[in-house]
Amino acid sequence: MNTVYVGMSGGVDSSVSALLLKEQGFDVVGIYMKNWSKDLPGMKCPWAEDLADAKRVAVKLGIPFEVWDFEEEYRKKVVDYMLDEFKKGNTPNPDIMCNQEIKFKLFYEKARAAGADFIATGHYARVGRFEHNHSGDGLLAPVVTGLAPSSSVVTSGSPRMVSSQSSSTCLLRAVDENKDQTYFLYRISEEALAHTIFPVGGMMKPEVKKLAEEKGLHNAYKKESMGVCFVGEVGMKDFLKEYIETEPGEIREIETEKVLGYHEGAVFYTIGQRHGLYLNGEKGIVNDGMPYYVVKKDLPHNIVYVSKNLNNENLWVNELKLEKIFFRSGLRPVGPSILVRLRHRAPLIPARFDGKKLIFAEKIKRPASGQSAVIYKDEICLGGGIIA
Amino acid sequence: MIYLDHAAATPVSKKVLEAMEPYFLKDFFNPSAAYLPAKKVAHDYEKAKGVIAHAIGAKASDLIITAGATEANNLAFTVINTREYPSFSERSLAPVVTGLGRSVFSPSENMLLERGYSSRILYLITEHDSVRRVAEQYGGIAIKVLPSGLIDLDDLQNKITDETKLISVSLANNELGTIQPMAEIAGIIKKIKLDRMKRGIKTQLLLHSDASQALNLLDINVARLGVDLLTINAAKIYGPKGVGALYVSHEAKLKPLTLGGGQENGLRSGTENVPGVIGFAKAIELTKEHLNGNRKKYASWRKILLSELTDYELVNKKHILDNFIVLCYNGIDAERLVFLLEEQGVYVATGAACAASKGIKSHVLKAIGLSDEQIAGSLRLTLGETNTEEQIHQVTQIINKIIKNEYSRIKKN
Numbered sequence: 183m184n185t186v187y188v189g190m191s192g193g194v195d196s197s198v199s200a201l202l203l204k205e206q207g208f209d210v211v212g213i214y215m216k217n218w219s220k221d222l223p224g225m226k227c228p229w230a231e232d233l234a235d236a237k238r239v240a241v242k243l244g245i246p247f248e249v250w251d252f253e254e255e256y257r258k259k260v261v262d263y264m265l266d267e268f269k270k271g272n273t274p275n276p277d278i279m280c281n282q283e284i285k286f287k288l289f290y291e292k293a294r295a296a297g298a299d300f301i302a303t304g305h306y307a308r309v310g311r312f313e314h315n316h317s318g319d320g321l322l323a324p325v326v327t328g329l330a331p332s333s334s335v336v337t338s339g340s341p342r343m344v345s346s347q348s349s350s351t352c353l354l355r356a357v358d359e360n361k362d363q364t365y366f367l368y369r370i371s372e373e374a375l376a377h378t379i380f381p382v383g384g385m386m387k388p389e390v391k392k393l394a395e396e397k398g399l400h401n402a403y404k405k406e407s408m409g410v411c412f413v414g415e416v417g418m419k420d421f422l423k424e425y426i427e428t429e430p431g432e433i434r435e436i437e438t439e440k441v442l443g444y445h446e447g448a449v450f451y452t453i454g455q456r457h458g459l460y461l462n463g464e465k466g467i468v469n470d471g472m473p474y475y476v477v478k479k480d481l482p483h484n485i486v487y488v489s490k491n492l493n494n495e496n497l498w499v500n501e502l503k504l505e506k507i508f509f510r511s512g513l514r515p516v517g518p519s520i521l522v523r524l525r526h527r528a529p530l531i532p533a534r535f536d537g538k539k540l541i542f543a544e545k546i547k548r549p550a551s552g553q554s555a556v557i558y559k560d561e562i563c564l565g566g567g568i569i570a
Numbered sequence: 571m572i573y574l575d576h577a578a579a580t581p582v583s584k585k586v587l588e589a590m591e592p593y594f595l596k597d598f599f600n601p602s603a604a605y606l607p608a609k610k611v612a613h614d615y616e617k618a619k620g621v622i623a624h625a626i627g628a629k630a631s632d633l634i635i636t637a638g639a640t641e642a643n644n645l646a647f648t649v650i651n652t653r654e655y656p657s658f659s660e661r662s663l664a665p666v667v668t669g670l671g672r673s674v675f676s677p678s679e680n681m682l683l684e685r686g687y688s689s690r691i692l693y694l695i696t697e698h699d700s701v702r703r704v705a706e707q708y709g710g711i712a713i714k715v716l717p718s719g720l721i722d723l724d725d726l727q728n729k730i731t732d733e734t735k736l737i738s739v740s741l742a743n744n745e746l747g748t749i750q751p752m753a754e755i756a757g758i759i760k761k762i763k764l765d766r767m768k769r770g771i772k773t774q775l776l777l778h779s780d781a782s783q784a785l786n787l788l789d790i791n792v793a794r795l796g797v798d799l800l801t802i803n804a805a806k807i808y809g810p811k812g813v814g815a816l817y818v819s820h821e822a823k824l825k826p827l828t829l830g831g832g833q834e835n836g837l838r839s840g841t842e843n844v845p846g847v848i849g850f851a852k853a854i855e856l857t858k859e860h861l862n863g864n865r866k867k868y869a870s871w872r873k874i875l876l877s878e879l880t881d882y883e884l885v886n887k888k889h890i891l892d893n894f895i896v897l898c899y900n901g902i903d904a905e906r907l908v909f910l911l912e913e914q915g916v917y918v919a920t921g922a923a924c925a926a927s928k929g930i931k932s933h934v935l936k937a938i939g940l941s942d943e944q945i946a947g948s949l950r951l952t953l954g955e956t957n958t959e960e961q962i963h964q965v966t967q968i969i970n971k972i973i974k975n976e977y978s979r980i981k982k983n
Contacts, residue, residue: 242913
């Protein structure tokens with residue numbers, strides 16, 4: 183029970199993860215998952231440099247290192263899903279899909295088959311355990327069992343040391359609230375989670391960087407990658423332009439049906455968006471200083487509707503209907519005190535869940551359809567769903 | 571530190587730096603300005619160009635200064651009238667290999683022509699990307715190499731047609747150090763030119779050579795090489811980076827890629843890189859001075875390396891630059907070796923430094939018929955002025971030890 187396969191991206195978080203596991207005495211194997219290598223116009227895909235960075239760390243730590251090629255599966259399960267959703271008018275989150283289908287499924291399964299007792303990644307999240315409350319609805323305080331070395335975390339050894347028939351694995355928010363990545367992890371399988379270690383989940387990001395520097399890992403100086411990995415700095419719009427054929431169309435004011443401007447393709451717009459709208463309506467009517475928001479997309483007619491009315495039902499809402507609801511095993515949101523996160527790093531909002539929809543005490547700005555709402559009780563991630 | 575990657579970059583030598591310094595601080599004037607101090611700068615610039623040109627047997631007026639070899643190579647291809655040839659964005663032909671008894675996809679001439687390729691441009695398959703990409707863009711056709719890395723002269727003769735206008739063959743390859751028989755190529759071209767004249771065919775036939783890798787290791791003379799266009803570069807001869815030049819014979823008519831103030835005979839606009847050119851001149855001067863001594867030194871160190879290193883296969887055996895050693899460690903991942911050596915303060919390159927950073931297998935090593943495994947295990951050592959004989963002995967021990975460890979690590983798995 184001592185072999186850990188670490189997904190190494192070449193970044194500082196997964197590099198430090200491998201380092202920590204090695205220091206804790208695990209037999210560590212580094213794996214670079216090759217998911218995407220295609221260049222985009224104006225952007226060179228950095229996969230080869232990332233791979234070299236990961237390999238250098240593996241060599242430095244003296245651990246075996248392999249490249250696992252998931253490009254075909256990634257294209258099918260993540261990219262195609264993403265493009266399909268955009269074509270339907272939704273705004274999907276490919277990172278959530280990537281964790282669900284690639285990192286915590288294909289990688290997990292392949293690692294286990296290769297002899298791994300655990301997998302590890304550089305995500306900011308923790309694995310804990312909780313005791314079942316047999317009255318059926320509540321939760322007892324979780325026992326946090328992350329492998330974090332930080333003293334700020336209550337640890338009770340590694341996951342393998344806890345075994346209780348009435349306790350289950352659970353996903354816990356990271357200690358560094360600013361970096362918490364459970365939003366991207368809420369749909370990963372229970373089995374994978376039970377065999378996962380998040381070595382940096384109990385640490386603050388600056389600690390991780392400092393440790394990398396102290397240990398001479400060059401990744402400490404690497405620029406952090408932002409956004410969807412394969413889209414990178416070019417941005418989603420330019421990526422979609424390469425893969426989805428679009429036609430220019432009208433931007434209309436929803437209340438009046440008046441044409442205020444033109445767009446490059448309705449799929450590029452997200453409900454709630456206020457930037458990047460090029461409206462050329464009559465002076466004094468459009469340019470009165472009040473912003474227009476995208477409130478509706480009519481894909482069959484390729485029309486984007488905008489409004490200045492902040493009370494528009496598509497902009498500010500009390501309720502959010504969820505689809506493809508996924509709750510982590512043994513966990514159900516109960517009572518009025520659940521917390522919801524609507525975007526990565528967005529604040530946690532108190533809400534109620536009635537089994538189908540989230541109900542908020544105060545109106546919230548409506549997230550785009552296709553995005554996820556992730557539900558927490560205290561620091562436990564209960565699951566979530568995709569916003570309809 | 572033991573630096574064995576002089577084909578990738580060389581440090582600027584002290585004398586070069588000293589020569590450049592005044593032109594950053596004191597003599598900073600724009601050579602095009604009217605006042606006397608600027609005129610003096612213009613004069614020094616021209617003089618420096620003369621020194622560079624003289625070193626390759628040419629005149630200052632034959633040189634176009636560029637921002638390095640890549641730009642010079644791009645500029646050389648403007649002898650082809652771009653308007654006549656559409657550019658091609660997608661090109662993915664397998665490299666063509668001869669003499670291996672393996673079946674490699676080799677598109678027929680007709681297929682090539684149908685796809686818009688044309689024999690107007692021929693280039694050696696093992697060319698650096700700054701030639702290869704440009705040639706592909708123009709729809710050029712690749713000439714094969716023999717497993718030795720040398721040009722397949724029969725293939726060259728077969729591919730030259732009455733349409734052929736430009737042939738590009740580097741003097742020495744950047745991954746292997748292979749020196750191409752330019753005199754023989756020039757001989758073939760001369761014969762074809764004569765034949766064209768006899769038959770009244772007016773199409774020009776020009777020879778371009780990228781000599782940036784060979785400038786400090788071979789005695790280069792444009793007339794002797796028989797080239798019409800020659801690319802040289804300061805960065806590989808202990809001069810500054812970002813300075814190169816294209817030698818242009820009177821026969822070759824170029825078109826500018828950069829328009830503006832009309833500097834460099836109108837072919838490369840932009841305020842002159844005065845300190846860069848001064849440094850280039852000094853570097854080339856020093857190179858000429860030490861050429862024979864350095865060659866002997868590198869050749870003897872090369873011998874030491876080849877006799878003291880163990881477990882390797884030598885990739886390139888003959889017709890190579892004296893400072894090049896390409897080794898192949900079967901079954902070993904050369905990129906790992908680079909990192910392991912880095913930890914010992916030894917800096918080397920994998921089979922092709924450029925190709926490795928792009929994550930693609932070297933087209934050069936593929937073209938000479940190495941297997942994927944051999945390519946992955948190829949290490950390029952290039953000797954230079956930062957090295958000492960003591961370092962050479964030291965490095966063989968370091969490499970041998972690492973290789974031994976790697977082989978035992980692999981065995982265990």
